[in-house]
Amino acid sequence: MTILVTGATGTVGRHIVDQLVNKGEQVRAVSRNPENANLPKGVEVVAGDLMSPETLMPAFQGVTALYLITSSDQAEATLETNPQVADLAEKAGVQKVSLLTVYGDGPVEQAIKNSRLEWTFVQPVGFMANAIDDWQESIREAGVVRKLGGEKRGAVIHEADIAAVFVETLLENGHHGNFYTLTGPEALSTIEQVEMISKAIGKEIKFEELSEEEARNDWRKLGHKEESIDFMVQMSKNPPEIGYTVLPTVEEVIGRPAKTFAEWVSEHKSYFM
Template sequence: MTILVTGATGTVGRHVVDTLLQAGQRVRALTRNPAAAGLPEGVEVVAGDLADPATLNAAFDGVTGVHLINFSGDDYTPLQSGKEIVELAVQSGVRRVTVLGGRADGPLEQALAASDLEWTLLNPVEFMSNTLKWWAETIRAEGVIREPFGGRLSAMIHEADIAAVAATVLVEGGHGGKTYTLTGPEAMTTTEKVRILGAAVGKEIGFVELSEEQARAKWRGEGMGDELVEFLIDALGNTPELGYTVVSTVREITGRAPRTFAQWAAENADAFR
């Protein structure tokens, strides 16, 4: 069967593509810019935009499984075209759908719930790859991390493990109507993460714990708006229990243990040097 991967050039999508290829599946990748996709040989790359269902007919033609994301564009705006996407999937003969989500259910999730498709919602907690986004430049330049809430716990997950769950569900089936929270194998504090990353990079990385007001001033100075600043203060200072409670979903679905942050750090150490 052919499986369509949307968000195929993203953090998780690239791993979904790779994992499906390794499993011997035919993969079609959706991207807004095929010329810049840089996807592996053997992947059929098609142009389209989830926010514009009129561009998706060729992408859905002949596919039996689809990996969807529930946002559109680089600003992660919630997808509003869910009803049209689900209608197209049904008309095209799609049987199984996975959705990379995490927010409250939107139009896509609601349309899937009302359909006869075999859908599965995947809600990962914090990505390990967020470490690259937030810390890599500072560590390379200064060797120091300045953040609030050094004792904050997070059960971070490796993006490849999210992809492994999605690929397994799409290929094997049997998870219709399920919503899964996905975590890594351990909950760790911010300071523990700094220590593990330093060991992988081969140098000690300093940690300066900021007060909430110091963090607000730092982030505003970096160009963040007030809404994002307050979101970060709340998300980091009041991480919900779901975000630091380890669950066994990755092992139960894929048959192997999820990757540790130490493994992720070793794989990505060069980006912090």
């Protein structure tokens, strides 16, 4: 049986691929740039673009289970083409789909529920790895993290735990029709996370609270649209309860506790040094 991994070159997808390969599974990975995918030996890498679902048809051949991401890396919005992706997967004979859902209930979730596919929806909260994307540069260059809403907490999750839940749902039975919201084991503020990184690398890191206007300007400089900026301001000032409420789901699904931020930092501290 072949398992197809979309988003295979992404933060979660790479962990899924590694974990499946370690279990001896046959893995096919989709990428828009297969030549740069840099995935483990034995993984079949094929070209495909979720924005053009028909390009995925060759990738679906002989596949039993599919890990499907729902958004592109350019936008927070769910890909409008995803319902077609699900339809083509079913037509190609795929039996099972595990979906990384962001909003929980949109056109792709409906299309999958209306199909004959076995499905599991998995909704992780913020990834621990966001610390690299968001803070690596300023920590390395200036020993500082600047952010709006530094005291707000998030139950951030280790990407390897998200992947482990996906691997379980892709390989084992008993998950059909389940919706898993995944969190880490504790709710930490940005200030607390920065303190933990600082302790691990043995270097002082200052935290500076940004005003809303400063945060908006920074996001504008990064090229974000006003609509996305409004959303990010809202998330920073008033994060939704789902983002900071610790849930036992990871342990319930994979049988071991979710990894802590301290563990994540000890594995990734070189990124900040």
